[in-house]
Amino acid sequence: MRDSLIQFAPVLPEIFVLAMVSLILLVDAAVDDGKRAIAYVLSLVTLAGAAFLTVRDFSTMPLLALGGLFIDDPLADVLKLFLYLSVAAVLVYSRGYLRERGLYKGEFFVLALFALLGMMVMVSASHFLTLYLGLELLSLSLYAMVALRRDSSMATEAAMKYFVLGALASGMLLYGMSMVYGVTGSLALGDIAQNLADGTDLRIPLVFGIVFIVAGVAFKLGAVPFHMWVPDVYHGAPTAMTLFIGSAPKIAAFAFAVRILGQGLESQVAEWRDMLVILAVLSMAVGNIAAIAQSNLKRMFAYSTISHMGFMLLGILAGSQNGYGSAMFYVLVYTLMSLGGFGMILLLSRAGFEADQLDDFKGLNRRSPWLAFLMLLLMFSMAGIPPTVGFYAKLAVLQAVVEIGYVWLAVAAVLFSLVGAFYYLRVVKLMYFDAPHDTAPILARPDARLIMSANGLAVLALGILPQPLMAICVTAIGASF
Amino acid sequence: MFGQSILSLVIWVPILAGVAVLATGSDRNAPLARWLSLGGALMGLIVAIPLVTGFDTATSAMQFVEKTTWIPAFNVHYHLGVDGISMPLILLNSFVTVLVVIAGWQVIQDKVAQYMAAFLIMSGLINGVFAALDGILFYVFFEGMLIPLYLIVGVWGGPNRVYAAIKFFLYTLLGSLLMLVSMIYLYFQSGGSFDIQTWHATTLGMTAQTLMFFAFLLAFGVKVPMWPVHTWLPDAHVEAPTGGSVVLAAITLKVGAYGFLRFILPILPDASHELAWFVIMLSLIAVVYIGLVALVQADMKKLIAYSSIAHMGFVTLGFFLFNPLGWEGGLVQMISHGFVSAALFLCIGVMYDRLHSRQIKDYGGLASRMPVFAAFFMLFAMANAGLPATSGFVGEFMVIMAATQVNFWYALVAATTLITGAAYTLWMYKRVVFGSVTNPKVEAMRDIDAREILLLGVLAVCVLGMGLYPKPFTDVMHASVVDLLAHVAQSKLP
Numbered sequence: 001m002r003d004s005l006i007q008f009a010p011v012l013p014e015i016f017v018l019a020m021v022s023l024i025l026l027v028d029a030a031v032d033d034g035k036r037a038i039a040y041v042l043s044l045v046t047l048a049g050a051a052f053l054t055v056r057d058f059s060t061m062p063l064l065a066l067g068g069l070f071i072d073d074p075l076a077d078v079l080k081l082f083l084y085l086s087v088a089a090v091l092v093y094s095r096g097y098l099r100e101r102g103l104y105k106g107e108f109f110v111l112a113l114f115a116l117l118g119m120m121v122m123v124s125a126s127h128f129l130t131l132y133l134g135l136e137l138l139s140l141s142l143y144a145m146v147a148l149r150r151d152s153s154m155a156t157e158a159a160m161k162y163f164v165l166g167a168l169a170s171g172m173l174l175y176g177m178s179m180v181y182g183v184t185g186s187l188a189l190g191d192i193a194q195n196l197a198d199g200t201d202l203r204i205p206l207v208f209g210i211v212f213i214v215a216g217v218a219f220k221l222g223a224v225p226f227h228m229w230v231p232d233v234y235h236g237a238p239t240a241m242t243l244f245i246g247s248a249p250k251i252a253a254f255a256f257a258v259r260i261l262g263q264g265l266e267s268q269v270a271e272w273r274d275m276l277v278i279l280a281v282l283s284m285a286v287g288n289i290a291a292i293a294q295s296n297l298k299r300m301f302a303y304s305t306i307s308h309m310g311f312m313l314l315g316i317l318a319g320s321q322n323g324y325g326s327a328m329f330y331v332l333v334y335t336l337m338s339l340g341g342f343g344m345i346l347l348l349s350r351a352g353f354e355a356d357q358l359d360d361f362k363g364l365n366r367r368s369p370w371l372a373f374l375m376l377l378l379m380f381s382m383a384g385i386p387p388t389v390g391f392y393a394k395l396a397v398l399q400a401v402v403e404i405g406y407v408w409l410a411v412a413a414v415l416f417s418l419v420g421a422f423y424y425l426r427v428v429k430l431m432y433f434d435a436p437h438d439t440a441p442i443l444a445r446p447d448a449r450l451i452m453s454a455n456g457l458a459v460l461a462l463g464i465l466p467q468p469l470m471a472i473c474v475t476a477i478g479a480s481f
Numbered sequence: 482m483f484g485q486s487i488l489s490l491v492i493w494v495p496i497l498a499g500v501a502v503l504a505t506g507s508d509r510n511a512p513l514a515r516w517l518s519l520g521g522a523l524m525g526l527i528v529a530i531p532l533v534t535g536f537d538t539a540t541s542a543m544q545f546v547e548k549t550t551w552i553p554a555f556n557v558h559y560h561l562g563v564d565g566i567s568m569p570l571i572l573l574n575s576f577v578t579v580l581v582v583i584a585g586w587q588v589i590q591d592k593v594a595q596y597m598a599a600f601l602i603m604s605g606l607i608n609g610v611f612a613a614l615d616g617i618l619f620y621v622f623f624e625g626m627l628i629p630l631y632l633i634v635g636v637w638g639g640p641n642r643v644y645a646a647i648k649f650f651l652y653t654l655l656g657s658l659l660m661l662v663s664m665i666y667l668y669f670q671s672g673g674s675f676d677i678q679t680w681h682a683t684t685l686g687m688t689a690q691t692l693m694f695f696a697f698l699l700a701f702g703v704k705v706p707m708w709p710v711h712t713w714l715p716d717a718h719v720e721a722p723t724g725g726s727v728v729l730a731a732i733t734l735k736v737g738a739y740g741f742l743r744f745i746l747p748i749l750p751d752a753s754h755e756l757a758w759f760v761i762m763l764s765l766i767a768v769v770y771i772g773l774v775a776l777v778q779a780d781m782k783k784l785i786a787y788s789s790i791a792h793m794g795f796v797t798l799g800f801f802l803f804n805p806l807g808w809e810g811g812l813v814q815m816i817s818h819g820f821v822s823a824a825l826f827l828c829i830g831v832m833y834d835r836l837h838s839r840q841i842k843d844y845g846g847l848a849s850r851m852p853v854f855a856a857f858f859m860l861f862a863m864a865n866a867g868l869p870a871t872s873g874f875v876g877e878f879m880v881i882m883a884a885t886q887v888n889f890w891y892a893l894v895a896a897t898t899l900i901t902g903a904a905y906t907l908w909m910y911k912r913v914v915f916g917s918v919t920n921p922k923v924e925a926m927r928d929i930d931a932r933e934i935l936l937l938g939v940l941a942v943c944v945l946g947m948g949l950y951p952k953p954f955t956d957v958m959h960a961s962v963v964d965l966l967a968h969v970a971q972s973k974l975p
Contacts, residue, residue: 365636369506369595380628385654386621392552395617395661399555402665410665414658421654425631425647433635433643470554 010072020046028106071126075480094240100351115141119252128187158236169219176212189264224282234302243342254331269319276317283310284416318400325477326396333393347444363436374456383424389462488561495525499601511593518597541964560615565961578604581724603629616675638720645720656700690752704737718786723830730822767794772901799880810879817872824940846918866903872947
């Protein structure tokens with residue numbers, strides 16, 4: 001009896017989150033609209049509790065649980081902590097926005113936490129089955145979140161597109177997994193890696209399987225040419241949901257890619273590296289060039305996300321611990337910047353007004369120098385200009401590809417990031433060089449302002465002292481591989 | 482107490498002063514912001530003085546060295562130090578910052594705190610560029626200084642400022658990003674080090690050297706700027722406020738030239754020798770062609786901007802002659818150009834503040850209205866034309882001498898600047914200052930006040946002092962230059 005209980009110890013944070021979601025679901029059904037804050041507070045408590053449990057049982061070495069379905073390693077624990085942090089930031093940022101739009105409902109919190117649970121399962125999965133399970137839990141929650149604003153045709157359309165294309169991607173992923181299963185006879189990542197390390201004579205089915213898996217992963221990351229859903233979903237979804245989709249799920253998608261490619265299929269790096277090279281170059285090209293043409297900030301960020309995911313793939317395709325560490329650093333930094341960028345749109349929005357046009361940022365320096373300064377930091381960080389942390393993220397992935405001898409890829413990457421610098425500079429230009437065209441006072445709540453300041457200053461502080469975060473990434477990857 | 486960390490002070494005092502100035506907030510506190518910035522700039526200059534008094538001119542080694550780990554993950558260090566090449570540039574920068582703060586005292590009435598803070602922060606970052614001995618640290622300062630400069634041009638600039646600011650930013654970013662890839666390559670070639678002095682000793686094949694040569698050349702050539710990547714400079718200059726133009730011309734151009742001495746020549750000596758003809762060609766084109774372009778400018782700022790490009794052509798020419806005279810001439814030319822171009826842009830600023838025009842044709846007959854100003858302007862115009870006894874003469878003369886030793890034709894072509902330089906500067910001076918007053922507004926112009934006399938007077942002393950007795954400057958550089966030349970003469974091919 002005791003032994004079987006110990007089995008569950010590594011899964012404690014997940015169990016806790018699941019229990020709390022169920023509790024919130026019950027409590028929220030019982031209270032009326034005026035006491036919605038209960039669900040909000042309970043959600044934050046859930047995050048804090050999960051963080052406590054993760055820190056308390058922080059693992060120093062990989063530990064398989066639940067019969068090999070689940071792995072608790074430093075990589076998973078670190079990523080989970082960042083997931084909690086990012087979801088908490090989303091909740092604080094979107095509170096005012098949701099309330100003004102009648103979306104401040106229990107469903108939002110429940111869906112957000114279910115999505116979190118899905119992500120936690122993803123980052124801790126060591127088996128195709130758990131990976132897929134986590135991914136679907138995340139995806140279904142996200143589809144529902146996008147559609148939460150029922151009366152908006154745009155949001156519904158976005159949810160529909162997201163769902164159809166997401167289902168297609170899941171199908172591809174399953175197909176690829178089944179082929180790999182056929183070749184290796186196992187669904188557990190560890191067994192797959194072992195079987196493949198000895199070599200296999202079933203090359204063709206294996207490569208086919210890898211192609212489908214990479215396509216599925218690319219879809220979830222939003223890498224070109226599987227990126228079609230990203231701009232429409234980012235643009236169509238209510239900004240609070242865009243904020244959610246644009247932050248934590250990227251961390252989970254990174255873990256997903258590293259678990260499958262880096263741990264399960266590590267011996268096949270020669271096969272998937274070339275595929276990722278193509279995906280990365282196309283993503284950086286299309287993302288950065290298409291972003292220039294956007295007049296809607298959410299759409300612009302969507303294309304910028306595509307290009308950032310291309311950059312992140314540079315780290316993964318290096319196929320080394322150095323590369324995975326760099327990619328992890330990149331995705332964490334990206335999440336931080338993305339939270340800030342969308343958070344700023346939420347902060348400037350008010351009842352009946354979405355500050356999601358580029359022109360809405362005109363003259364922000366006159367309306368609020370502090371917010372303009374924070375946005376300036378975020379934009380320069382996304383462009384990869386020191387002394388912001390975005391620079392080190394780019395530096396990390398670039399050195400990873402130079403290390404494996406792909407200097408041309410690094411050159412291509414910096415040239416596309418030069419293209420990207422243009423549209424980030426344009427945002428700064430609007431804020432600082434132009435006169436305001438909207439002069440209404442900014443009614444952001446103090447808690448959202450506070451977290452925005454922390455978010456923006458973190459970009460600068462980590463830019464001046466990037467070592468702690470880098471060390472975390474290097475150690476987590478080093479101890480998990 | 483701070484004896485061990487002078488360079489850190491030189492970098493961080495202006496930056497922290499800038500942050501303090503930012504904290505004064507809106508324009509209601511403008512006077513406070515002004516005095517605070519002046520205090521910050523003066524403090525920045527004062528903490529730089531030990532660099533001169535404590536400098537050992539006998540050695541070529543790095544002095545005032547500070548080194549602590551910064552990012553162990555990539556073996557990056559917070560590593561500072563100066564030699565005879567970088568020390569005068571740091572001093573020049575700290576000095577010019579004070580002038581810029583005074584120059585913007587009355588002219589800038591809008592967002593004063595942000596304006597002053599941008600200059601102070603930039604000053605600290607530029608000091609960092611000159612003092613950094615770690616590749617990544619250098620890159621952080623090198624790129625970081627673009628942010629304040631972008632804002633200065635874009636917020637306080639002229640009508641076409643947005644175009645100029647974005648063009649300037651993207652142009653310089655293009656060069657630096659390729660340099661970043663080269664740096665990462667060097668990191669792996671040198672066995673995992675970003676230390677610049679380690680890179681100096683790293684052996685590199687010819688192909689790698691050649692490719693990196695062009696990457697670095699683009700990065701620094703854009704900043705210098707060299708023909709044909711110079712086109713951002715006239716735009717940025719014309720649209721920048723006076724202070725921005727002064728810093729651009731006096732300091733940021735030197736960052737590019739400094740990069741040649743710290744990176745290209747010592748790290749890639751074989752490629753530098755092999756491709757010296759290429760750089761010399763570009764430099765001579767800059768000297769001759771850009772000189773002619775300056776001749777036909779109708780806008781005074783544009784004229785001085787083009788003349789800057791021509792003068793910087795002398796600097797790069799001197800560096801690629803590979804003899805001590807050429808290098809020291811180039812360095813003297815850098816410092817001298819810092820004084821002269823700063824002074825000329827301040828003169829144009831003085832006129833612009835009164836008439837709100839930079840067009841030569843709007844002026845004429847200033848001599849009768851502003852005699853004191855006309856005298857100062859005369860001195861700086863002469864220095865720009867390279868008149869003996871001014872600082873402008875020393876550098877040009879040394880470089881031409883050095884060129885004669887290498888190739889007579891180089892010297893001959895370079896020497897044409899003595900004609901074109903005099904032509905465009907003095908012709909502009911004649912049209913602006915002499916003749917009869919045709920524009921009724923010139924009639925009402927008052928002469929310069931005490932603040933402006935102070936600004937121009939200090940620079941006049943520098944220009945004359947350096948022209949009459951350049952020895953202290955060359956003494957400081959000599960040991961470093963000789964040592965670096967010896968290093969560059971050795972092949973690094975494996």
